[in-house]
Amino acid sequence: MSDSGKDHEGRAIDFGRTALDYELHRPGFPDSFFDRIVAAGWITPGQRALDLGTGTGSLAIGLAARGLEVTGLDIAHELLEVGANTAADRDLDIRFVAGKAEATGFRAASFDLVSAGQCWWWFDSKLTIEEAKRILAPGGRLLICSFSYLPLPRNVAHRTEALILEHNPGWPKAGWRGVHPEQVRALDTGGFREVESFSYAVDVPFSHESWRGRVRTCNGVGSALTDEQVTRFDTELAELLEEGFPEPLTIPHRVFATSGLRP
Numbered sequence: 568m569s570d571s572g573k574d575h576e577g578r579a580i581d582f583g584r585t586a587l588d589y590e591l592h593r594p595g596f597p598d599s600f601f602d603r604i605v606a607a608g609w610i611t612p613g614q615r616a617l618d619l620g621t622g623t624g625s626l627a628i629g630l631a632a633r634g635l636e637v638t639g640l641d642i643a644h645e646l647l648e649v650g651a652n653t654a655a656d657r658d659l660d661i662r663f664v665a666g667k668a669e670a671t672g673f674r675a676a677s678f679d680l681v682s683a684g685q686c687w688w689w690f691d692s693k694l695t696i697e698e699a700k701r702i703l704a705p706g707g708r709l710l711i712c713s714f715s716y717l718p719l720p721r722n723v724a725h726r727t728e729a730l731i732l733e734h735n736p737g738w739p740k741a742g743w744r745g746v747h748p749e750q751v752r753a754l755d756t757g758g759f760r761e762v763e764s765f766s767y768a769v770d771v772p773f774s775h776e777s778w779r780g781r782v783r784t785c786n787g788v789g790s791a792l793t794d795e796q797v798t799r800f801d802t803e804l805a806e807l808l809e810e811g812f813p814e815p816l817t818i819p820h821r822v823f824a825t826s827g828l829r830p
Contacts, residue, residue, distance in 0.1 A: 624650025745821030759827030
């Protein structure tokens with residue numbers, strides 16, 4: 568994304584407006600994800616890691632908790648501030664800096680791992696691939712991953728997305744299934760070696776309040792609509808939940824990850 572509030576395709580977006588909801592309601596990658604990438608040898612303690620599009624630092628914090636030396640990079644200062652506060656609360660030493668994934672400003676070969684969690688689609692893929700190759704040390708790894716709710720027929724996520732489309736008809740990301748072959752292809756065409764991927768589904772519990780907060784962080788809602796439009800949408804979502812979906816909610820999510828070594 569650019570510092571003008573538009574992504575590389577010119578779509579207006581402002582994640583800074585949703586910083587509080589991100590902090591309170593957005594679930595981070597589950598422990599099972601980190602267990603898998605540790606077991607696969609994708610990360611090891613002591614590695615120098617740069618987390619692109621770090622947001623509030625969910626992925627960066629998970630990496631730091633497993634012994635990596637982590638820098639988190641994002642264009643949204645409000646999200647970086649939340650991430651820095653969370654890291655301090657957990658006694659984790661993470662450096663948070665403002666910058667773009669396509670042009671980080673870091674020295675060549677300065678990281679052993681470059682990661683991007685729940686954000687690759689906001690970047691110019693070709694430019695970001697080239698930047699990752701530039702700043703990765705020989706043998707360094709690029710990790711692209713996501714953790715997305717699954718809008719299955721008639722479930723609460725599906726009904727929620729239908730409501731989002733009523734308020735934001737041009738929203739292009741409805742109906743995602745959480746698997747991203749285009750990200751695997753980006754690694755392949757970028758010349759990365761030993762490209763691998765995996766995916767699996769997990770259930771995540773929500774209350775009505777926490778699901779509404781989670782949905783306000785959605786790029787089709789809190790970062791795209793006006794404050795008045797968000798309030799109107801949120802009121803209608805609360806009514807939909809009360810009428811059709813008793814607490815606690817159980818929302819299926821999919822973890823997806825792909826990774827390769829610097830050519």
